[in-house]
Amino acid sequence: MAQPEVPVFDCNAALGRLHNQRVAYDTRDDLLRMMSESGIAKAVVYNPYCLHFGTVEGNQFLLEAIGGDQRLIAQFVVNFATDEISEIDALVRQSGIRSLRVVPATHRYPLVHWIADPWLEWMAQERMALWIPMSMRAEADARDLYETAKRHPKVPVVLAGAHYNSYPVVWPLVKALDHLYVDTSRFDLLDGINRLLQRAGPRRILFGSDFPDVDPRPYLHYLRRCGLSNADLEAICGGNLQRLIFAEG
Amino acid sequence: MIIDFHGHVGSFDSIGARQDADRILRAMDMAQVDLACVFNIGHGDASKANQLTAEFVAQHPDRFIGFLFVTPHYPEEMEAEMIRGADELGLKGIKIYPPYFNRSVEDAIWDPIFSFAHQRKLPVISHTDGTDPIVNPNNGEPQMFVPWAKKYPGANIVLAHAGNFRTGRQSCVRAARSCPNIYIEICTSWRHFRSIEDLVEGAGEDRVLYGSDLPLIDPRIHTGRVLTANISDDAKRKILGDNAARLLHLS
Structure with missing residues (x-):
């Protein structure tokens, strides 16, 4: 029943300590060991x-x-409200960054067009993708996310850590905008992968680990038991992310 | 044999989990789950809930085992409904959900339920959550079950979700170590590293049960947690089915 191994590229991993709690796995070696044990070849990290x-x-x-480890692909976190594009642009070019992550709720601003437009226009020019956490505590109001993302169809938006509690928001958003992608790291819903496939197709689903909070091995076990074609499994496990990050395929 | 100790009858539409027996069975088949224990907690009228559970089980009696449910808000109905559920509807365990019903585990209102389980040698599964019991006294903190387990040693108490978080898991382990009739069920959307290994090392492989929380969570994810854990094959067999079979008097 299990399918053969495919290359795995993780779209959602954090690297580093937190100020308010001990992080069980907080070093590059920890992350690389987890990746090795789980069969993950590369990861996008913030x-x-x-x-x-x-x-x-x-x-x-x-x-x-x-x-400089080539297995770890840096993702910058930016604050659309208070950072300057010129400063970030220089750092992005210098470091070869291909995706950004925003956390509007944590950074205390709304994801509205009059704040986000300049950033998203710049990102479209640079062919960069945007990650927004939509876990149990969504980082953006669904109305703001919809209106803002709709204005910038050339910027792919990844709903990171979409938890099943976020279903009432994630489900209609994915239907409404075809440049939204779903990270699977917390999408545990019964038959959720096949339902997502029917909803969004195989090219808009990205495997994510949510390292260091979540062990990725059970989800990879699950993905290999969804009855997916090898092409769909390969796309979800890494091909789609490769295309988003490196504009390949 | 793989037995899922935690499943729901009924719909949770707001999170996309509408009751769909075919979808559930397909996922169980793909996860190689043979049997799932199911209960309905969605009705103020427990007789309605138990009737729906029995009807659901009756459609696939070879795949589901029904558990009964009673609401603490109608204590005068409890005993008769437990007897009806066990004797007339053939339900094999009891589900309680103290946080959902806003009654602390320590409340005496639960006494008739644990007493009934003790007399009938039934498992009682309860939601647990290891968040602060002072801030949220109704959360089902695992330690709160210890006095009930000691008072009613014939009742096998199953701590669902293993306390959900690390502190909750540690509390579950302490509870299980202090009472031979306390068991720990694993389902949670928090799939922390080493969670299964920690439960086995702390409480022992005879005291941990596989559960999925279907239809909220896919059963393949939690069989995956057990099957990918660094524990012995014997421990995996016990967690996935043997321990549950013992509690359900199937072995």
Whole structure:
């Protein structure tokens, strides 16, 4: 019943310590060991320091933590309300960054067009993708997310950590906008993968681990027992993310 | 044999979990789950809930085992409904959900339920959550079940969700170590690293049960948690089915 191994590219991993709790797995070696044990070849990673403190500082910490390891693809966290595009643009070019993550609720601003438009226009030019956490505590109001994302169809938006409690928001958003993608890391709903496939097709589903909070091995076990074609499994496990990040395929 | 100890009858439409026996059975088949224990907690009228459970089980009696449910808000109905559920409807266990009903586990209102389970040698499964019992006294903190387990040693008490979080898991382990009739069921949307290994090391492989929370959570994810854990094959067999079979008097 289980399908053969396919290359796995994780869309949702954090690397670094938190200020308010001990993180069980907080080093590059921890992450690489987990990836190896789980059969994950590459991962998109961000630094959690950016969430509550400094984005520019935290992104720099991330690059230091990655230390040039090619298996870890840096994702910058930015604050659309308070960061300057010119500053981030320089850092992005210097570091070869291909995706950004925003956390509007945590950073205390609404994801509205008069804040986000300049960023998303720049991201469209640079062919970058945007991650927005929509876990149990959604980082953006669904109306704001819809209206803002709709204005920028060339910027793929990944709903990171979409939890089944977020279903009433995630489900209609995915139907309404075809440049929204779903990270599977917390999407545990019964038969959720096949339902997502019917809803959005195989090219808009991305495997994510939610490291270090969640063990990815059970979800990979599940994905290999969904009766997917090898092409769909390969797309979900890594091909779609490869295309988003590196504009391939 | 794989037995899922935690499943719901009824719909949870707001999170996309409408009752669909075919979808459930398909997922169980793909997860190689043979049997699932199911209960209905959605009705103020427990007789309605238990009737729906019995009807659901009757459609696939080879795949589902029904558990009965009673509401603490109608204590005068409890005993008669438990007798009806067990004797007339053939329900094999009891589900309680203290946080959902806003009654602390420590409340004396639960006494007739644990007493009934003790007399009938039935398992009682309850939602648990290891968040702060002072901030949220109704949350089903695992330690709160210890006095009931000691008072009613014939009742096998199953701590669902293993306390959900790390502190909750640790509390479940302490509870299980202090009472031989306390068991820990694993389903949760928090799939922390080493959670299964920690439960086995702490409470022992004879005291941990596989559950999925279907139809909210896919059963393949939680069989995956057990099957990918760094524990012995013997421990995996016990968690996935042997322990549940013992509690359900199937072995």
